[in-house]
Amino acid sequence: MADELxxxxxxxxxxxxxxxxxxxxxxxxxxIDLDIERGKINIIIGGSGQGKSxxxxxxxxxxxxxxxxxxxxxxxxxxxxxxxxxxxxxxxGMVFQYAALFDSLNVVENIAFPxxxxxxxxxxxxxxxxxxxxxxxxxxxxxxxxxxxxxxxSGGMRKRVGLARALVDRPEILLYDEPTTxxxxxxxxxxxxxxRRTADxxxxxxxxxxxxxxxxxxxxxxxxxxxxxxxxxxxxRREVMAAPHPVLKEFVETSGAVHFGGRAS
Amino acid sequence: xTASPAPPSPQTAPPELAPGRRFHPFALAVRAxxxxxxxxxLFGEHVILLLRATLWLFRRPFRLRLxxxxxxxxxxGSLPIIxxxxxxxxxxxxxxxxxxxxxxxxxxxxxxxxxxxxxRELAPVFTALMITARAGSGMATELASMKITxxxxxxxxxxxxxxxxxxxxxxxxxxxxxxxxxMVFNVVGLVGCYVVSVIxxxxxxxxxxxxxxxxVDPIDYIEGILKAFCFGVTMATCACYQGLNxxxxxxxxxxxxxxxxxxxxxxVLVLDYFLIEIMNVFFPYGGL
Numbered sequence: 001m002a003d004e005l006x007x008x009x010x011x012x013x014x015x016x017x018x019x020x021x022x023x024x025x026x027x028x029x030x031x032i033d034l035d036i037e038r039g040k041i042n043i044i045i046g047g048s049g050q051g052k053s054x055x056x057x058x059x060x061x062x063x064x065x066x067x068x069x070x071x072x073x074x075x076x077x078x079x080x081x082x083x084x085x086x087x088x089x090x091x092x093g094m095v096f097q098y099a100a101l102f103d104s105l106n107v108v109e110n111i112a113f114p115x116x117x118x119x120x121x122x123x124x125x126x127x128x129x130x131x132x133x134x135x136x137x138x139x140x141x142x143x144x145x146x147x148x149x150x151x152x153x154s155g156g157m158r159k160r161v162g163l164a165r166a167l168v169d170r171p172e173i174l175l176y177d178e179p180t181t182x183x184x185x186x187x188x189x190x191x192x193x194x195x196r197r198t199a200d201x202x203x204x205x206x207x208x209x210x211x212x213x214x215x216x217x218x219x220x221x222x223x224x225x226x227x228x229x230x231x232x233x234x235x236x237r238r239e240v241m242a243a244p245h246p247v248l249k250e251f252v253e254t255s256g257a258v259h260f261g262g263r264a265s
Numbered sequence: 266x267t268a269s270p271a272p273p274s275p276q277t278a279p280p281e282l283a284p285g286r287r288f289h290p291f292a293l294a295v296r297a298x299x300x301x302x303x304x305x306x307l308f309g310e311h312v313i314l315l316l317r318a319t320l321w322l323f324r325r326p327f328r329l330r331l332x333x334x335x336x337x338x339x340x341x342g343s344l345p346i347i348x349x350x351x352x353x354x355x356x357x358x359x360x361x362x363x364x365x366x367x368x369x370x371x372x373x374x375x376x377x378x379x380x381x382x383x384x385r386e387l388a389p390v391f392t393a394l395m396i397t398a399r400a401g402s403g404m405a406t407e408l409a410s411m412k413i414t415x416x417x418x419x420x421x422x423x424x425x426x427x428x429x430x431x432x433x434x435x436x437x438x439x440x441x442x443x444x445x446x447x448m449v450f451n452v453v454g455l456v457g458c459y460v461v462s463v464i465x466x467x468x469x470x471x472x473x474x475x476x477x478x479x480x481v482d483p484i485d486y487i488e489g490i491l492k493a494f495c496f497g498v499t500m501a502t503c504a505c506y507q508g509l510n511x512x513x514x515x516x517x518x519x520x521x522x523x524x525x526x527x528x529x530x531x532x533v534l535v536l537d538y539f540l541i542e543i544m545n546v547f548f549p550y551g552g553l
Contacts, residue, residue, distance in 0.1 A: 060422060062418070062421055062422070086424040089422065089424050090424075092422070093422075094419070094422045096415045096418070096419060097415070098414060098415065100414060100415035100416050100418065100419040101416070102411075102416055102419070103410070103411070103414075103416070113423065114423045117326075117423050117424070117425055118423070118424070
């Protein structure tokens with residue numbers, strides 16, 4: 001079993017087995033088993049306080065579990081040293097809930113930050129890569145965008161700049177932490193399209209943490225539900241819809257986005 | 266024959282305490298010292314942060330721009346307030362000294378009195394308090410805001426250590442710029458003293474200067490500069506600790522800033538006492 005997991009799999013990019021994590025007496029993750037499919041949009045849903053963000057931080061090696069394994073392209077990242085984990089982290093890009101742009105840096109400096117910190121590239125090349133991303137993410141048409149500071153941007157624009165910063169080092173895996181929280185329905189749809197387009201255009205594996213069911217059913221290739229520290233349902237969207245777990249069914253129907261046996265909104 | 270009262274069983278409730286004495290003295294002592302372990306742990310966390318920031322100073326990349334940005338913020342940005350406070354501190358001290366010295370007709374000692382007060386005590390302590398109010402509070406607010414908006418987490422995702430990127434430059438800038446600002450305070454304070462004593466009270470400048478040069482040694486300034494260095498390290502550590510350990514929202518950012526200013530100010534005044542005791546051993550005051 002361990003031999004099979006420690007080989008690079010064509011289909012599964014990240015394989016998580018028996019992941020446990022506690023904070024003091026509070027057990028947050030109670031044995032997570034999950035596979036993340038390469039090049040697809042994998043959405044992990046769950047209510048507030050179910051451990052979604054803690055789980056995501058484990059994927060990037062920002063937190064160490066009490067027990068369990070995370071295989072990224074066949075390499076177990078648990079227990080790796082600083083240098084080795086930094087190498088693995090370069091495969092990841094993360095888009096934060098509220099973008100988490102650096103207030104003291106302008107748009108260009110924010111997007112270029114990972115490149116300037118990790119490599120010694122000529123300024124011209126860095127600027128070219130930043131401008132290419134601004135173009136591809138529809139930001140270049142905003143007048144003076146390069147010199148604007150985060151406080152001068154709208155919520156949607158901040159998200160796109162955050163995405164550009166996550167993409168600039170050409171990651172293989174993109175993590176989104178509740179990307180549609182706090183957005184109006186139109187901005188939510190735009191962010192959904194942005195995630196879909198990014199997955200298609202850049203060929204990245206997307207892992208999205210969300211409790212927005214409408215968005216989930218609009219863009220997900222695969223869905224997993226995290227409930228009380230374990231994955232209670234996972235699979236392709238159609239499989240999950242066809243035979244929903246009772247908790248998932250209740251969660252989804254309460255959101256009003258989908259009625260099983262009915263239609264998606 | 267009446268039966269003797271039965272001995273109290275182990276389950277019997279203890280007799281009630283007299284009115285007004287709700288606690289046993291030992292219980293009171295335990296309660297009084299209850300915060301002690303927490304305070305020791307807090308002190309330890311500050312020391313650990315200081316050590317980590319110092320160790321990161323010697324690791325690549327060095328990010329000189331961040332150091333200069335912080336030096337500008339802590340030093341150049343604080344220049345107007347330091348000059349203003351320094352001038353009036355020198356002037357007020359001179360005024361009070363002249364009033365006291367006039368009892369003995371010895372107003373010419375004003376330069377010596379003000380000079381030594383500024384060099385050994387007033388300049389380092391007032392500089393630390395002023396820069397804490399301006400730059401220390403700014404550091405705590407900035408880091409706390411970065412923490413609650415996940416900017417600190419974002420740094421980690423780019424494999425950048427937050428202590429290396431955020432704390433080390435602030436620590437170095439404070440440790441370098443507080444002594445510099447302390448010297449500015451000294452110079453401007455002496456100008457204030459000159460204005461009051463020579464221009465306003467028409468005390469002979471030659472005598473004021475001669476007694477100043479006779480009584481104030483370079484060692485007094487070195488003592489003040491060493492104190493300012495220690496206060497700079499204290500300020501940056503307290504401010505960064507409070508900023509990076511905030512949890513919650515805007516209210517907690519405000520509270521973190523308040524805690525940073527209060528803890529730094531109190532620590533500076535307490536530390537000042539111990540520094541004087543230590544420095545008296547190494548640099549005993551020679552007097553006139």
